[in-house]
Each structure stands twice: as structure tokens, then as C-alpha cells.
């Protein structure tokens with residue numbers, strides 16, 4: 001069993017948390033996510049042009065790049081995380097150009113060396129899979145695909161072909177951190193996706209409150225929270241670990257109680 | 261591999277069915293946009309087969325835009341360039357005068373095509389990005405003409421340097437939304453346009469202003485702009501019964517250039533030269549992605565980009581807002597790689613000199629974008645024989661640039 005499948009095999013739905021690499025004290029914040037109870041960690045790779053992100057994550061990208069974060073720094077952060085936390089799955093999330101600039105083979109091999117479990121690439125749809133997918137699959141790294149409110153039934157097989165780890169349902173047509181989807185639309189979408197796949201389905205975009213997280217946890221296999229954590233890092237700078245741990249713990253408690 | 265194997269039978273049948281021009285192009289977009297991009301492709305294929313679509317496009321180009329645009333022999337400029345050319349040198353300089361189009365640039369050709377597509381798809385809200393403001397003005401114009409609400413994303417820096425166009429867009433009823441992220445130029449405006457689009461896919465059509473972005477945009481923008489080259493080719497043949505020896509066009513994203521070049525690509529005796537903006541110089545800040553960049557993925561396509569070794573995108577610089585972009589349309593990347601088109605570049609200083617030269621010799625105030633092409637024309641003409649012909653795309657007029665030029669020349673207006 002991979003670290004990712006183990007994380008989705010716990011008695012409660014998985015809490016998936018996102019922060020941007022190189023923003024604030026990343027190592028301390030990652031430890032805080034684990035201490036707060038995160039089951040899966042998404043580590044954002046900063047990019048100059050984060051087209052799918054709202055203001056909170058855009059600014060985190062800028063802070064990180066202004067602090068001089070490089071791709072090799074990100075892999076060093078991942079490798080150090082892996083040695084401190086042998087069991088918590090780590091997924092890199094970001095944009096195509098930084099992931100492919102040295103070749104998909106290079107990227108997959110660095111992921112492997114750093115103990116990265118999965119990759120989410122925002123702007124490589126299944127149609128452009130050859131850019132990265134084959135390399136990740138042969139390195140045993142999960143390629144996590146996204147489904148959205150615009151992904152119709154006919155397209156599901158295309159999205160799922162070559163996907164592994166989990167399926168990320170982007171619950172709003174839009175950018176990160178802004179609106180939140182109506183719970184009924186999430187319920188319907190998760191049921192629809194589950195009819196197509198045995199992969200765990202995690203739901204994200206716009207999730208901020210423990211109550212929202214609990215509602216999603218009633219139907220989905222995982223809840224993804226990003227911008228709300230990134231905003232805490234923005235607010236508390238190098239001292240964000242405490243507030244991040246407390247906030248994540250509140251989400252965790254809500255998720256654990258959701259199905260009891 | 262031999263040269264013959266590398267050279268396709270025709271240079272005019274790109275892209276392939278996946279939207280790739282060789283290794284370039286493609287559809288690198290978020291999943292939310294992918295179904296829409298596939299829809300757009302289907303709808304574009306259907307429109308291309310539909311005689312009514314073509315008839316409406318042609319009719320609007322003739323009676324609203326004012327096509328065909330003239331083909332003009334620039335006699336005084338030719339003489340001026342010959343003055344310091346070696347004996348027997350100094351090619352004849354001709355212009356395709358797309359600066360005379362309604363709204364003052366080639367951009368309107370594409371906007372007419374795309375708004376017809378938008379309406380065919382039942383979209384009711386139009387967005388666009390703009391750099392120089394010419395594409396924004398052209399988009400605002402077609403939106404006014406067809407009564408659709410129009411939202412234009414424009415970098416804050418570009419809003420400052422293109423005030424007349426900002427005012428024009430507002431007069432035309434568009435909302436101009438300033439973009440302050442990044443350097444506040446065209447790249448940032450495009451990011452913001454894409455963000456709007458993902459959030460409004462159900463009713464919104466994104467009119468992309470250059471031959472770039474996810475497939476099918478590079479193809480459809482090229483096709484709509486190809487009216488430039490198709491007319492020019494026929495005009496050359498009917499006026500002087502021969503084709504030009506060299507085509508020259510400025511490149512931001514590359515739409516006016518591909519529009520001129522594409523209909524000539526299989527005319528093997530016609531050479532082509534695309535001119536990127538070298539800004540302060542290639543060793544300093546510039547916007548020449550072919551000369552100073554490498555292949556990468558941005559804004560939906562794979563193409564040459566200015567970037568660092570980690571794939572972070574660099575800020576471009578050009579005195580011309582319309583060329584101030586760190587990428588280039590994917591078909592140009594392909595044409596460079598297979599060697600069919602040559603690419604060179606021109607600095608801010610050279611473009612300013614050419615701008616003034618054209619004003620004085622021909623009584624034409626060009627936009628700063630084609631001023632880059634004109635600087636290259638001067639350079640090339642001096643190396644070519646007097647009976648040879650250069651045809652350059654005069655793709656925009658300079659009214660929008662007079663404040664920028666005045667400032668660069670140290671004049672207050």
C-alpha cells in the first residue's frame with residue numbers, strides 16, 4: 001500500500017492541506033500541518049504566473065519567489081520533510097513550466113529521490129499527458145487528476161485514464177480561495193464521480209470553516225484546504241506554525257466528527 | 261535525417277489534430293477550461309465549413325473595417341534608404357497598409373472573426389487582454405457593434421502609457437480593469453483574463469488578441485489575420501505581376517506577422533523575416549523570446565519563452581506595449597525551428613528612429629510596433645538589389661503612441 005492509499009484508508013475522511021513552498025518558515029509549517037492532523041500534504045511549487053490561483057496563493061507565490069526559492073530548494077524541503085515524517089504523503093502541486101522545464105524524466109526522478117508521493121499539475125490536462133504522465137507513472141509517482149464542474153460524463157474516462165492516488169474535485173469553476181460551492185452541488189458531483197472510479201475523491205476550492213469541511217467529509221473521501229492556511233502564513237510570517245496547527249486541528253476535529 | 265525529410269510538403273497545414281505545431285502549441289489549460297476549449301474547436305471547424313459564416317465575416321471586413329487595405333509603394337522611403345546603401349543596392353519598399361483599418365490596426369480582423377464565433381456559441385459576455393490597447397479597442401469596438409458587454413484586462417503600466425486607447429475603450433462602452441500583479445503589463449493581463457474565464461465559462465467568450473494561447477486560438481487567429489497576406493499576395497500579382505522577395509513584420513505574439521506570412525509560406529522564393537523587440541538590447545531587458553528564450557509552457561501553449569533555468573517567466577521590456585510580452589505564438593516557434601522564417605530583432609532606439617523616418621519620408625505615423633519592422637526593412641533593403649522587393653506589414657498607426665514617443669524624445673505635449 002502506498003502512503004497515499006494508506007491515508008485514504010483511515011476510518012475518517014482524509015484532511016488534505018496545502019501550503020506554498022518557500023513561503024514563511026516552510027519546514028515548521030509542514031510540521032504544524034502534521035501535528036494538527038493533516039493526512040495528506042500538498043506542497044505548492046511557486047510560479048511567476050499562477051493563472052488558476054486567487055489573490056491569497058498568488059501572493060504566497062510572489063513572497064516565495066521574492067525570497068529566492070528555487071526548484072532545488074523545493075526538493076530539499078520535500079526530502080527533509082520525508083526524513084522527519086516517514087508516513088505522511090506529500091504531493092507537489094503547481095504549474096507545467098517549472099515541472100517540465102528540465103524534462104518530465106528529470107522531474108519524476110527528483111520527486112522519487114525526495115520521497116514525493118504524487119503530483120498535481122494545474123495546466124497539463126489529459127490531452128497533454130505525454131509531457132509528464134509517462135515519466136511519473138514509470139517512477140511510481142501518482143499523477144493526481146482534477147475534475148471540475150465543467151467535466152461532463154463523456155469526459156470522465158479521459159480524465160481518469162492514467163490517474164492514480166486520488167481524484168481531486170475542484171468544486172467551483174473558478175480560481176482558488178474565493179467562492180465556495182453549494183453543498184448540494186458537491187454531494188451530486190461526488191456521487192457522479194464515484195460512479196466512474198474507485199479512486200478516493202477529495203473535494204477542494206473555497207473550503208475555509210470546520211463546518212464546511214465536516215459537510216464535505218460526510219460525502220467525500222477527502223477535504224482539501226489551501227488558501228485559508230496560506231492566509232495564516234501571510235498574517236503570521238515566520239511565526240505561523242502555532243496558528244496553523246490550531247486551525248488544522250479544528251478542521252481535523254470537524255472531519256472526524258462528521259461521520260460519527 | 262536529410263533536409264528533405266525535415267521539410268514538410270506544405271508549410272501551411274499546421275497544426276496537427278492535437279493542436280501541435282511540431283513540438284509547439286497544444287492545450288495546456290486547467291481542466292475547467294478544457295471542455296470549453298474543445299467546444300470552441302468543434303464550433304470553429306463548423307464555422308469554417310459554413311458559407312454563411314464566411315460571407316458575414318467578409319462583408320464586415322469590407323464594409324465595417326474597410327478592407328481590402330491598400331498595398332503601397334513607399335517611394336520616398338526607398339530613395340532615402342538608397343542614399344546610404346552600397347552602389348546598386350536598396351530594394352523597393354512596399355507596405356501592406358493595415359494601419360488604415362477601422363480602429364487603426366490589424367487587430368480588428370481577428371476580433372470580427374472571434375465575435376462572430378462567440379455569438380455562434382451563444383456566449384453573451386466578452387473578455388479580452390490588451391497590451392498596447394489596440395486589441396482592447398478592437399474588441400470594445402466589435403462588442404459595441406454587436407451589443408455585447410465587454411471587459412478588458414490591461415496592465416497598470418500599460419494603462420499609463422496608452423491613455424488614449426484606455427479612453428477610447430471606455431467611450432466604446434467597455435470596462436477597463438487594471439491589473440497590478442507582476443509588472444502590470446500584457447503577461448499579467450493575460451493571467452487575469454484566464455482567471456476571469458475559468459470563473460465565467462458558462463457565458464463568457466475570451467477574445468485572445470494574438471496567435472497564441474491554447475489550441476485552437478493560434479490557428480483561428482492566424483486564419484482570421486490571413487486576410488492580410490491573401491490580399492497582399494493578390495495585390496502584388498495584379499500590380500506588378502510578381503511576388504515580393506522578402507516579407508517583414510513585427511512580432512509581439514505574432515498575429516500580424518503570421519497573417520502576412522501564412523499565405524506565402526509555400527512560395528519558396530519568398531523569404532520572410534519576423535522582428536522581435538530587443539528593448540534596451542539583448543544583453544539587457546528585452547522582449548525577444550526567440551532570440552533570448554527557450555521552449556516552455558505558458559498561457560495554454562508550448563513555445564519560446566523568456567525564463568530562468570527553473571522555468572520562472574521573466575518580465576519582458578519594450579518601448580512598444582504591444583510587443584512587451586515574454587512569449588510568442590507557437591507557429592513562429594515552429595517556423596523558426598524548421599528554418600522557413602528568419603527572426604531578428606530591433607531595439608527601442610532603432611524603432612524610434614524608424615518611427616520618425618517614416619513620418620518624414622512618407623507622411624505616415626506608424627505605431628511603435630511596426631516601427632520595429634520598418635527599422636529592419638531599412639537594414640535589409642541596403643543589402644538587397646534595387647530590383648528586389650520588400651513587403652512590410654504596416655500593421656498599426658501611431659496616434660496611440662505620440663505621448664510615449666514625445667517622452668522618449670524629451671518633448672512635453
Ligand SMILES: Cc1ncc(COP(=O)(O)O)c(C=O)c1O
Nearest residue numbers: 394512513514515516582629656
Ligand atoms: C499595431 C500593433 N502591431 C503589432 C502588435 C503585436 O501583436 P501581434 O504580434 O500579434 O501582431 C500590436 C499589439 O498590440 C499592435 O497594436
